[in-house]
Amino acid sequence: xxxxxxxxxxxxxxxxxxxxxxxxxxxxxxxxxxxxxxxxxxxxxxxxxxxxxxxxxxxxxxxxxxxxxxxxxxxxxxxxx
Amino acid sequence: xxxxxxxxxxxxxxxxxxxxxxxxxxxxxxxxxxxxxxxxxxxxxxxxxxxxxxxxxxxxxxxxxxxxxxxxxxxxxxxxxxxxxxxxxxxxxxxxxxxxxxxxxxxxxxxxxxxxxxxxxxxxxxxxxxxxxxxxxxxxxxxxxxxxxxxxxxxxxxxxxxxxxxxxxxxxxxxxxxxxxxxxxxxxxxxxxxxxxxxxxxxxxxxxxxxxxxxxxxxxxxxxxxxxxxxxxxxxxxxxxxxxxxxxxxxxxxxxxxxxxxxxxxxxxxxxxxxxxxxxxxxxxxxxxxxxxxxxxxxxxxxxxxxxxxxxxxxxxxxxxxxxxxxxxxxxxxxxxxxxxxxxxxxxxxxxxxxxxxxxxxxxxxxxxxxxxxxxxxxxxxxxxxxxxxxxxxxxxxxxxxxxxxxxxxxxxxxxxxxxxxxxxxxxxxxxxxxxxxxx
Numbered sequence: 001x002x003x004x005x006x007x008x009x010x011x012x013x014x015x016x017x018x019x020x021x022x023x024x025x026x027x028x029x030x031x032x033x034x035x036x037x038x039x040x041x042x043x044x045x046x047x048x049x050x051x052x053x054x055x056x057x058x059x060x061x062x063x064x065x066x067x068x069x070x071x072x073x074x075x076x077x078x079x080x081x
Numbered sequence: 082x083x084x085x086x087x088x089x090x091x092x093x094x095x096x097x098x099x100x101x102x103x104x105x106x107x108x109x110x111x112x113x114x115x116x117x118x119x120x121x122x123x124x125x126x127x128x129x130x131x132x133x134x135x136x137x138x139x140x141x142x143x144x145x146x147x148x149x150x151x152x153x154x155x156x157x158x159x160x161x162x163x164x165x166x167x168x169x170x171x172x173x174x175x176x177x178x179x180x181x182x183x184x185x186x187x188x189x190x191x192x193x194x195x196x197x198x199x200x201x202x203x204x205x206x207x208x209x210x211x212x213x214x215x216x217x218x219x220x221x222x223x224x225x226x227x228x229x230x231x232x233x234x235x236x237x238x239x240x241x242x243x244x245x246x247x248x249x250x251x252x253x254x255x256x257x258x259x260x261x262x263x264x265x266x267x268x269x270x271x272x273x274x275x276x277x278x279x280x281x282x283x284x285x286x287x288x289x290x291x292x293x294x295x296x297x298x299x300x301x302x303x304x305x306x307x308x309x310x311x312x313x314x315x316x317x318x319x320x321x322x323x324x325x326x327x328x329x330x331x332x333x334x335x336x337x338x339x340x341x342x343x344x345x346x347x348x349x350x351x352x353x354x355x356x357x358x359x360x361x362x363x364x365x366x367x368x369x370x371x372x373x374x375x376x377x378x379x380x381x382x383x384x385x386x387x388x389x390x391x392x393x394x395x396x397x398x399x400x401x402x403x404x405x406x407x408x409x410x411x412x413x414x415x416x417x418x419x420x421x422x423x424x425x426x427x428x429x430x431x432x433x434x435x436x437x438x439x440x441x442x443x444x445x446x447x448x449x450x451x452x453x454x455x456x457x458x459x460x461x462x463x464x465x466x467x468x469x470x471x472x473x474x475x476x477x478x479x480x481x482x483x484x485x486x487x488x489x490x491x492x493x494x495x496x497x498x499x500x501x502x503x504x505x506x507x508x509x510x511x512x513x514x515x516x517x518x519x520x521x
Binding site: 034064065066067069070071072073075076077078079081 | 436
């Protein structure tokens, strides 16, 4: 599967979860948008001309701790002395 | 599982860490290396579930060769036997068609393809055909066509020690002056990559004690910064980097600071408990969903590097007079000086392995680690953006006469910059239009 198709599939799947409340986001933009649009520094996520309003980041190794040492020992297999 | 040992059992008559124990750990690393070569040298590691865990064969080959080079300096027969056996296993992979073709097709990374081969040359296992093709690639117009950061330039000069005609210590000295070893590290906000630049540069300058060139700055200055990095890595349970940073002591001299000796003890204890020195990358749930060869390869791919680091550390410590002390003290330490800072650290609710080990210390040993605890606190508070906490940690450092530690100096500078920013920010707030303030 190509990258574009894969991205579409991910986006579709995320949209289907209904995890993002677009109505609520729209309401907030409606309230904040007009004054921020004319402010000196509206910032891109407010200005309304950017297509990206929500960033989803994939965080690699988000501070995952080392596993329990006893459990690791039980699963060490050929790494064990 | 590896036998659990009490600290007293690790002490030789000289007060140093017991040699037999260091040899046992080095042999363990070499045994893991043998399995790693068998399983990962032919094609690297490809993880079908998580591409982040993929490893190129060249990385495995180079790192195994570096471990062998360091271990070859240890005279004991059980180490020498393993090194010789591994050289035989490694050579066909390090000098494979893949490596030869790689040098032809990508001459700008010929050094990387040849690193394993060059270490083997130094280990008394030459291959003149490989040398010829490598030299051919190094004469290509495009040979320098890939930009290298200073510690990678230093790596290239170090790798050249494997080709008699190309090795030049002067160039290695020059490159070391360009590296991070020659300027103060950003101890409170540096990233893992920065720390790797430090540890790798140190390996290439010292050449694992075989053919060292002088450090670009005095040893005590470099080690003072290494100690701050070590404090952070211990606290994060990043044993891969902690082990590499710990190499700074035995690779540059014979003395170990109390903090370095304590860190070695923590790593040894963790290794004994888990059966190998772990990283967060080895996940039990991932082991359980695999079986057979796939499980073995997963275990090796996620753990071999840290096992090698422990091997390098033990090999460096086995040089005569370079072993860590089994116990430590500091005659200038203030009795009970760690109590307050320990309470502050415990209030964060973190329970890293070093804390367990700290509880086992004698009061003299605990007192000697006040600096380490302060450095842990300074880094934690900086990362938490808790600047009032940072100020308190700094005040403790002053009370304990530790304000000249590099991380304390950098913390004071950070607070000074933030105070300057605060003044500017107040001016900006006072002059900003009312409608902007609403959304500030």
